[in-house]
Amino acid sequence: SALLEVLDPEQNNTFSDHFLELPFDLSKVFWITTANVLGDIPRPLMDRMEIIDFTSYTEEEKVQIAKRYLVPKQIKENGLKPSQAKFSDAVLRHIIEGYTRESGVRSLEKTIGTVCRRIGKSLLMNDEVPLSVSVKNLEKLLGPVKFLPETVHKDDEVGIVTGMAWTQVGGEVLETEAVAVKGKGRLLLTGQLGDVMKESAEAGVTYVRSRADVLGIDADFYANMDLHIHLPEGAIPKDGPSAGITMATAITSALTGKAVRHDVAMTGEITLRGTVLPVGGIKEKVIAAHRAGIKKILLPEENKRDMDEVPQSVKKDVKFVFVHHMDEVLAQALVKS
Incomplete structure (x- = not known):
């Protein structure tokens, strides 16, 4: 007030x-x-404010912030000389990826400070072999890696699709699994999915039912098959309107027996008629997919406007395909038999 x-x-x-x-x-x-x-x-x-949105920093931005500001500041605050703690780009990238998964740089600064204090202690204790800042020594300085690098499966498999998600600490790739088994038409969803994601899965099933003839699927699959959709890392709640085309692709793959290309990732919402709707967090999602080794990314057509924010280094390595309808997604994602 x-x-x-x-x-x-x-x-x-x-x-x-x-x-x-x-x-x-x-x-x-x-x-x-x-x-x-x-x-x-x-x-x-x-209504009385002007809203300015700040997205999370990219890995390259964090490296530059650390090099120019955080490292000199922490070296000075911890009583070291620059020659006693040299942070290479490789060291900074390992700290960012393995020890500080966040949108900003607060934890990164604390972790750099921890490294500086360990180096200082080693020098004060006159260790026979004083610790130095190197990728090899990071586990001695900071303990075991806290976050394992994001990777995607290496083979084309049936029912496994690489999706992309936005989180408060940036983007991440999220594998979606679907399996079809004989049953009575139940749709089972596991992996701590929120209401929005559950509705996306139901919309995906309805789309597949409407295209059963074209896709070569038994039209009565919803009556004699059970579908189970699972997003791993079940302890982490997941929600948001961006997994629609991912789940629809996984369902189609499971029912047709056609494998999904392992080097393709996607994000987008789906309508009952198969139209692909735009979503948010494109920059963060695309960077996460690139980091995981993805070579082709499917995005909603209306998200072309967000490409200005995507770093040039990512654009050079990844092929972007903009889709308007679910049929286009399946043509790009499913392995042609």
Whole structure:
């Protein structure tokens, strides 16, 4: 309520603080506020603000921030000389990928500080072989790697599709598995899926039913087959409207017996008629897929506008295919027998 008052041009020239109870002229003050989640901001307050979205840093941006600011700062704060703790690009990348999975650089700075203190201790204790900052020594300095690198399966398999997800710490690749077994038409969803993802799976099943003849699937599969869709890493809750085409592709693959290309990743929502809808977080998702070794990425046609944000280094290595309909997705993703 105080922010509503100070941002109102009709009232903020005589803003009265409840503690001092004296009027202040705040009409010339420029307010900058920060928030992690937009959904918690009351609508009347949001209407009086201009929203500027900051996406998470890319790996290359983190390396440059660390080299230019964080490393010199931590070396100075921990009483070392630059020659005693040299952080190469390779070391910084290993710390970023293996020890600090985050959207910003707060943990990265703390981890660099930890390395500096361990080096300082080694020097003070006059160790026979003083520790140095190298990729080989990182486990001695920081312990075992906390986050294993993201990888995708190496073979074309039936019912396994590589999807892409956005998280608060950046993008990640997410394998979606689907299996069709004899049953009574049940749809089983596991892996801590939220309501939105469950609805995407149901829409995918309906699309496949509507295209059964074209796809060469038994039209009665929904009555005599059970479908089980699973997203691994079951302890982590997952939700959001971006896995529709991934689940529809996995279902189609499981029912037709056609394998899915292992070097293709995708993101997008699906309608009952198979239209592919745009989604958010494209930059982060694409960078995560590139890091995992993906060579082709399927994106909704309307997400072409987001390509300006994708780093040039990723664009050079990855082929992007923009799709409008689910039929195009299947033509790109399924291995032609």
